[in-house]
Amino acid sequence: MNSGLKNPVTKIMAYAILFVWGVSVLYPLLWTLLDSLKNNEQFFSNAPWSLPEFPLLWSNFSYVWSKYNFSRYFVNSIVVTSGSTLLGLLLAAATAYVLARYKFRGSQALYLLYIASMMVPFSLALIPLFFLMDSLHLINTELGLILVYASSVLAFGIFVLVGFFKSLPKELEEASVVDGASHYGTFFRVMLPLSQPGLITVAIINVLNIWNEYIVGTILINDPDHYTLPVEIGVLRQEMEYRTEWGPLFAALLITIVPVLIMYMFFQRRIASGITAGAVK
Structure with missing residues (x-):
């Protein structure tokens, strides 16, 4: 290359x-x-x-922030994104650790099942998902969105983190057991800190995806008090289309875009290096 x-x-063609x-x-x-x-x-x-x-x-920015109560939707998005990212990361790390370090009957098949689920369009599960969340009384709740989003990013987290856990020396676990640590202590005190590059990579990509998610939020949330930013943007576009408030609408779009854009600019090197390291390992 x-x-x-x-x-x-x-070189000229590449730069062009x-x-x-x-x-x-x-x-x-x-x-x-x-x-x-x-x-x-x-x-x-x-x-x-x-x-x-x-x-x-x-x-226009202060207008849309105050008149349309954008601060509420901003907080909703932060709560849902943070909660689902942390929960999804914890579940993915624990599952990946077990699949990578413990061999049992069906472990490889289970891993392949998780990977295969990444190829299934999430839209196929929307109707049964709605009825499931309705039966659990989690419609119009941030908790419902957190559980759905955390489960939707689980397979990707497992895919990335299995490679990291497989690369760690077995002697680290043995030394931890000799020092009296339990399985949980070994996982949380030894293995998780050593897999930090993979955890950061998965967390950043999950944040980007969850922050911008629209379809599931529209289906599971119909109470304006629980709207996330993408859902409110969709509602706002329909309202402003007939009131011709195009300037505030574009301002609302920027308010939604800027946080994830800044985060990606700061962490883009970690995303690339983390995925590459996991693939190589």
């Missing part, structure tokens, strides 16, 4: 492709920012992709 990039033509890809990714974000600073008159008098006129309407 490196020898190929020494060719000037190959990366530049086009970068523009295609950044342009929608820039367009959303510019449109969030406009008023309705600018939307109808100019082209949608035109630059906003001065003064820039930064008040």
Whole structure:
């Protein structure tokens, strides 16, 4: 790969492709920012992709935050995302540890079953999922969303973490047992800290997926007090479409996008290195 990039033509083509890809990714974000600073008159008098006129309407952000009670939906998303990520990570780590370090009849089949579940579209389970959550009285609750999201990311966490646990020396467990640690003590005090790169990778990817999830949130939540940000954005778009409040709508989109965008920018190296390390191990 490196020898190929020494060719000037190959290097120029590679940079050109990366530049086009970068523009295609950044342009929608820039367009959303510019449109969030406009008023309705600018939307109808100019082209949608035109630059906003001065003064820039930064008040659109405070307007949508206060008028549409966006702080509540922001807190709901934080609670659901944090709870489901932590629960999913704990379950995935415990399951992956058992599958990687303990051999029993059916362990390989169980592991393959978890991996195969990643290939099944989640939409196929929406109808039975709704009736199950309704029978458990978990409709319109953050707890219901946390349980569903945690179970939906379980297979991916197991897939990544099994490789990490298999790579750890068996002597570490034996030394822990000699020191008097139980199976739980060995897992929480020795194995979990050593698998930190994999845990961080899984946690970041789960946060990105859960924060942006819309379909399950729409089906299981119909009480506005329990909306998450993606669900509220969908409702807001329908409401503002008839009131022509396009500027605040784009501001709401940015409020939803910016937290995960910042997190991804800070942790993108850990995501790449964590997945690569798990695959190699």
